[in-house]
Amino acid sequence: MKKIIIMIPARLGSKRIPKKNIRYMQGKPLIQYPIDIAKSDSRDMEIWVNTEDERLGTIVTDMGANFHRRPKELAGDTATNRDFTYEFLRMHPCDYVVMLNTTSPLLRQETFGQFIDKIIDSDADTILSVVTEKEETFYQGEPLNFSLNEKINSQFLPSTQKIVWAMTGWKRDTFMRLQEQGENPVFGGKIVLFEVPKDEACDLDTEEDWKIAEGILQSRSETHTPKYLEL
Amino acid sequence: MKKIIIMIPARLGSKRIPKKNIRYMQGKPLIQYPIDIAKSDSRDMEIWVNTEDERLGTIVTDMGANFHRRPKELAGDTATNRDFTYEFLRMHPCDYVVMLNTTSPLLRQETFGQFIDKIIDSDADTILSVVTEKEETFYQGEPLNFSLNEKINSQFLPSTQKIVWAMTGWKRDTFMRLQEQGENPVFGGKIVLFEVPKDEACDLDTEEDWKIAEGILQSRSETHTPKYLEL
Numbered sequence: 001m002k003k004i005i006i007m008i009p010a011r012l013g014s015k016r017i018p019k020k021n022i023r024y025m026q027g028k029p030l031i032q033y034p035i036d037i038a039k040s041d042s043r044d045m046e047i048w049v050n051t052e053d054e055r056l057g058t059i060v061t062d063m064g065a066n067f068h069r070r071p072k073e074l075a076g077d078t079a080t081n082r083d084f085t086y087e088f089l090r091m092h093p094c095d096y097v098v099m100l101n102t103t104s105p106l107l108r109q110e111t112f113g114q115f116i117d118k119i120i121d122s123d124a125d126t127i128l129s130v131v132t133e134k135e136e137t138f139y140q141g142e143p144l145n146f147s148l149n150e151k152i153n154s155q156f157l158p159s160t161q162k163i164v165w166a167m168t169g170w171k172r173d174t175f176m177r178l179q180e181q182g183e184n185p186v187f188g189g190k191i192v193l194f195e196v197p198k199d200e201a202c203d204l205d206t207e208e209d210w211k212i213a214e215g216i217l218q219s220r221s222e223t224h225t226p227k228y229l230e231l
Numbered sequence: 232m233k234k235i236i237i238m239i240p241a242r243l244g245s246k247r248i249p250k251k252n253i254r255y256m257q258g259k260p261l262i263q264y265p266i267d268i269a270k271s272d273s274r275d276m277e278i279w280v281n282t283e284d285e286r287l288g289t290i291v292t293d294m295g296a297n298f299h300r301r302p303k304e305l306a307g308d309t310a311t312n313r314d315f316t317y318e319f320l321r322m323h324p325c326d327y328v329v330m331l332n333t334t335s336p337l338l339r340q341e342t343f344g345q346f347i348d349k350i351i352d353s354d355a356d357t358i359l360s361v362v363t364e365k366e367e368t369f370y371q372g373e374p375l376n377f378s379l380n381e382k383i384n385s386q387f388l389p390s391t392q393k394i395v396w397a398m399t400g401w402k403r404d405t406f407m408r409l410q411e412q413g414e415n416p417v418f419g420g421k422i423v424l425f426e427v428p429k430d431e432a433c434d435l436d437t438e439e440d441w442k443i444a445e446g447i448l449q450s451r452s453e454t455h456t457p458k459y460l461e462l
Contacts, residue, residue: 139392148418209430212447229260231290
């Protein structure tokens with residue numbers, strides 16, 4: 001049985017949306033979304049919030065998570081993902097760690113559960129969440145997945161897959177070894193892609209992003225019968 | 232002075248979301264969004280709804296648009312964009328046509344105005360709307376715009392641009408000539424890309440897409456003060 005740990009990185013000093021982790025989205029603080037998602041899974045997994053802030057640590061403990069106190073030197077803007085994840089992994093033996101981000105309030109329990117299934121079933125070192133798209137795409141000014149000589153229905157286009165950082169899984173041993181060798185552990189070893197439905201992916205970089213995510217959440221909770229113009 | 236005509240293609244027989252053009256989204260029938268956007272521009276441009284349906288023709292006339300009756304043979308599922316646009320252009324002399332889609336309720340007046348500016352200022356044959364993204368992207372299983380050897384901040388990634396069909400501009404002469412030569416006029420001649428803000432682009436292929444767009448529209452109309460968890 002693989003031991004899987006959930007790590008939720010959270011800082012208080014977010015820049016473009018200040019204090020976003022403790023800001024309410026649709027009646028619930030942002031930090032509580034990943035905690036609730038992780039708790040909803042019936043499998044027994046430790047849930048740790050990785051933060052430098054003592055006060056946030058207290059709050060997440062009340063919400064049912066554990067508090068991993070991140071060292072001050074890994075709390076700044078220049079601290080990288082690989083550094084604070086490595087520091088976390090040194091303290092917490094496991095087979096796999098799942099980095100679950102607070103910027104994923106749209107993630108559904110079912111999708112999270114399938115992600116955990118994927119980790120259990122695979123021998124991957126890195127499991128990345130992606131959204132698959134079939135749209136005519138330009139890259140460096142040139143058509144990537146379509147030809148200017150014909151217009152075909154987009155369902156027949158080759159797809160692109162973009163990484164969303166909602167959830168990422170790493171095999172602990174590989175991650176630590178690569179980091180210690182000075183190699184990049186974030187995309188380390190055997191990579192497997194996990195597809196996330198596009199309506200569960202969002203950015204939370206700007207105030208506009210925040211409103212969009214909030215609007216999507218709100219629309220999910222509403223059921224209404226379509227109305228039509230009379231002909 | 233360039234003569235620009237707005238063409239709004241609309242059928243009643245949409246498949247995955249039935250009758251979507253006459254369905255209400257946030258209190259307004261979908262077909263009315265592009266008509267209102269086009270009417271909001273102070274420049275004098277004819278607005279035509281291109282549809283096979285007489286009843287829809289009557290409705291859009293009441294909304295302030297003109298009714299271009301599309302021939303029955305161009306109204307089926309196999310009729311292509313290039314064919315019905317060509318048929319339209321034969322009947323309507325102009326310098327440029329803008330195809331404004333009903334699947335763009337999120338488009339803002341300001342962005343539409345900038346698109347028209349771009350047509351006026353440019354000598355392009357085709358003006359495509361794109362959304363620019365900076366996300367780690369895989370194409371055919373390989374990293375496209377990033378390297379597995381390092382994790383860099385996504386703001387420094389080379390961007391991809393995907394076409395959104397919210398609005399497309401074509402120079403009439405070029406479009407007609409290419410179509411008559413059996414070449415693809417949709418991506419014809421000199422192509423210029425026009426950037427649309429990402430929160431103005433949406434799909435309306437599925438019921439889920441519909442709810443997302445409706446949620447985004449709703450969130451725009453609401454102003455509220457952020458609330459925070461107390462520390």
